[in-house]
Amino acid sequence: MNILWIDDEIDILKPLIMLLKDKGYNVTGVASGDDGVSLLKKFPFDLILLDEIMPGKDGLASLRDIRAVDINIPVVMITKSEDEELIEKAYSSKATDYLVKPIKAQQLISTVKRILERKDIIKRKQPEEYAKFYSDTNNKIFTQIGIDEWISIYLDIIKWNMELYKFGDQEFRKTHKDLLWTAERQFAKFIESEYPNWLLKGTGPDLSPDIIRKYVMPRIPKHKHIYFILLDCMRYDQWLSIKPILQQDFNIEEHKYISILPSATPFARNSIFAGVFPDEIAYRFQRFWDPEENKYERDLLAIQVEEIKNMKGPVYFKIRNIYEAETLEERAHTYRKARFVSIVVNYLDILIHQRMQSQVIEEILPNEDSLREFTKLWFANSHIYRLIKELKNIKATIIITTDHGAIITQKPTLIEGGKTISRNLRYKYGPVIKANKRHCIYIENPERFRLPDRGFKYAIAKEDYYFIYPSNPQKYEAEYKFTFQHGGTSMQEQILPIAILTSK
Numbered sequence: 001m002n003i004l005w006i007d008d009e010i011d012i013l014k015p016l017i018m019l020l021k022d023k024g025y026n027v028t029g030v031a032s033g034d035d036g037v038s039l040l041k042k043f044p045f046d047l048i049l050l051d052e053i054m055p056g057k058d059g060l061a062s063l064r065d066i067r068a069v070d071i072n073i074p075v076v077m078i079t080k081s082e083d084e085e086l087i088e089k090a091y092s093s094k095a096t097d098y099l100v101k102p103i104k105a106q107q108l109i110s111t112v113k114r115i116l117e118r119k120d121i122i123k124r125k126q127p128e129e130y131a132k133f134y135s136d137t138n139n140k141i142f143t144q145i146g147i148d149e150w151i152s153i154y155l156d157i158i159k160w161n162m163e164l165y166k167f168g169d170q171e172f173r174k175t176h177k178d179l180l181w182t183a184e185r186q187f188a189k190f191i192e193s194e195y196p197n198w199l200l201k202g203t204g205p206d207l208s209p210d211i212i213r214k215y216v217m218p219r220i221p222k223h224k225h226i227y228f229i230l231l232d233c234m235r236y237d238q239w240l241s242i243k244p245i246l247q248q249d250f251n252i253e254e255h256k257y258i259s260i261l262p263s264a265t266p267f268a269r270n271s272i273f274a275g276v277f278p279d280e281i282a283y284r285f286q287r288f289w290d291p292e293e294n295k296y297e298r299d300l301l302a303i304q305v306e307e308i309k310n311m312k313g314p315v316y317f318k319i320r321n322i323y324e325a326e327t328l329e330e331r332a333h334t335y336r337k338a339r340f341v342s343i344v345v346n347y348l349d350i351l352i353h354q355r356m357q358s359q360v361i362e363e364i365l366p367n368e369d370s371l372r373e374f375t376k377l378w379f380a381n382s383h384i385y386r387l388i389k390e391l392k393n394i395k396a397t398i399i400i401t402t403d404h405g406a407i408i409t410q411k412p413t414l415i416e417g418g419k420t421i422s423r424n425l426r427y428k429y430g431p432v433i434k435a436n437k438r439h440c441i442y443i444e445n446p447e448r449f450r451l452p453d454r455g456f457k458y459a460i461a462k463e464d465y466y467f468i469y470p471s472n473p474q475k476y477e478a479e480y481k482f483t484f485q486h487g488g489t490s491m492q493e494q495i496l497p498i499a500i501l502t503s504k
Contacts (some may be wrong), residue, residue: 001116002044005029006036006062007051007078019105020112033062040069046116049099052079064248067094068380071244072166074115078103094248122167130172133160134179141186147194147205150187151256154491157183158237165369181463184490188462191489192441195261196448199277206257206498208271208403212301215255215498216399217308220340225396228314228342229384230272232265233486234375234402237368239497241376245385249392250501259404259494261441261449261460262427264487266294269344269403273297275304277450291429291452292422301342314340319347319384328383329390336394345384368408371484388501398501406484407492409466412477413439415459416470425466425480426487428459435459435467441489461488 003025007013010029017027028045030036034057036048048066052059059077066075074096097111137153145153157180164173198204206214216228246252259268260277267278270289274281282289285303288296302313315335319325325347335341379385391398409425413436421430428435429451435442443449443458451458461467466485468476486493 001025001046003027003047003049003112004036004039004045005049006031006033006054006059007049008032008054009051016103016105016108019109023109025112025116033057033059033065036062037065037069040066040073045073046119047112048073048075050075050077050095052077063095067248068245069377071241071376074118076111076115094244119167126163126167126172130160130164130168130176134175137179138182141183145190147190147258150190150491151205151495153183154187154236154495157491158240161237161368162240162372184463184492187491188441188489191261191494192462195489199448199450204258206255208257208260208268209275209277211257211272211401211498212304213275213308215401215500216340217305219397219399219500220309220311223397225338225391225394226314226340227391227396227398228340229388229398229400230269230342230344231384231400231402232269232344232346233404233406234496235368235371235405235492236495236497237372238375239400239402239499241372242379243499245376245380246388246499246501249389249504250398251504253500253502255498255500257401257496257498259496261451261489261494262424262458262487263404263489263493264424264427265403266291267451269297270294270300272401272403273304274300275308279447279450279452282452282454289452297344305340314338314342316342316344318344321346325383329387332387332390343384347378347382347384392503395503400497400499400501402496404486405490405493405496406486407464407488407490409480409483409485410464411439411466412468412473412481413461413465414470414473415467424485424487425483426461426485426493428467429456431455431457433457433459439463439465440467463488463490 001024003020005013005017005027007029008031010031013029017029020027028039030039033054036050050059050062054062063075063077066073071094075094077095077098078101079098080101096115099107099111133156137156140149140153160176164176194204198207212228216226219226243252260271262268270281271277274285276284281300285300288299297318298313298316301316305311305313315338317331319328332341388398415421415428416434417428417430417432421428421433440462441460443451443460446453446456446458449458459467465488466480468480
């Protein structure tokens with residue numbers, strides 16, 4: 001077990017450090033919070049002992065930096081008094097426990113042992129708790145359940161995935177992955193059956209066109225500043241990885257919604273900004289509709305805002321690369337007095353697509369767990385997070401969401417349609433399409449799915465299938481297998497967060 005001890009008088013603590021080492025713990029001591037955070041970014045630790053009173057950056061400020069790097073690591077705050085207000089501040093900053101100076105040897109050993117043995121206790125209880133979850137979930141997904149139950153199942157699967165990533169063995173994780181794919185298979189059947197009914201009857205969950213109208217516009221008269229931030233291609237588990245970072249400074253009201261089909265940027269994101277489905281965009285705003293692009297978000301948003309509130313379009317800008325990200329705070333400062341600002345951050349989508357083209361990135365992000373951990377590290381050090389923290393000072397209301405998630409494709413399925421069909425791997429459209437209807441939602445009547453007709457048929461991949469061409473199937477299968485893709489029907493692509501942040 002590795003312990004990091006941060007104290008400006010670390011040399012004086014050598015007898016206690018030696019005591020811990022004699023008990024079998026590896027202890028690294030540093031004299032400042034910045035040095036501790038720097039080590040935490042490079043090496044794995046199981047516990048941090050943190051002095052509350054230090055010159056320069058004190059313990060509470062250091063704890064916030066630690067939580068930005070690792071939200072889960074246990075931190076014991078060491079104080080000079082049991083002042084109630086101080087202890088409350090420590091716990092509100094996510095301290096695990098506290099010790100009071102002068103530290104008694106037995107008290108130190110007891111606290112360290114109790115916290116570090118927690119992992120062993122969790123591991124011992126995990127099999128029984130997981131067996132019950134597995135049985136309950138496996139039974140539930142084969143019954144007639146609604147979208148609320150599916151959302152609940154997916155969130156529980158994510159939470160267990162994160163728990164097993166920290167504490168579970170490989171056998172448990174394999175079983176859990178099998179459960180996920182069983183659930184995805186049943187979810188695809190549910191969407192194929194129920195999604196057209198939602199559109200026909202106007203019932204069902206919130207969908208992409210509802211976001212601005214329902215969650216943004218009603219807040220404009222009540223709040224001085226509204227910032228709508230869309231993090232492109234953010235899976236729900238990625239949101240859960242950055243949520244604790246934001247909770248340090250904001251109260252968070254959380255909602256869920258379902259991406260429309262195809263769950264891809266030109267369809268789903270354009271529907272968010274237009275406030276209508278793709279068929280209506282193509283009919284009403286023909287010059288703004290391109291099923292391969294999303295160039296006109298600003299224009300579509302301006303039309304929607306004017307129709308709902310009879311007000312001129314909000315400030316809008318998009319962050320497509322690191323160079324634009326570096327100017328984010330400066331650009332946002334220019335519009336400090338604006339009532340409504342909308343920002344699209346393409347970073348996550350760019351990262352996922354670059355993974356396909358870079359062996360280095362592919363090795364860094366081999367699976368969903370690594371993507372989630374990388375997202376947390378990126379966000380804690382990102383320009384968008386710095387901007388969000390600044391917006392706290394003007395008491396802005398911040399609404400964070402995404403347009404779709406992503407899934408790792410594993411099973412190829414053949415599709416035919418010649419050069420007239422679209423390029424995306426998880427959905428296709430064109431005048432002539434032949435595909436295996438067990439592997440996709442095959443749409444011969446686009447109106448049922450609120451998609452532009454234009455003589456097109458659509459095929460939307462289920463589960464983790466991806467389309468390959470019969471001309472050179474081995475080449476396409478090898479090139480795109482185990483890559484992150486979006487546009488299909490799956491919980492990972494379609495069940496998405498909406499978070500409303502207000503200053504604490």
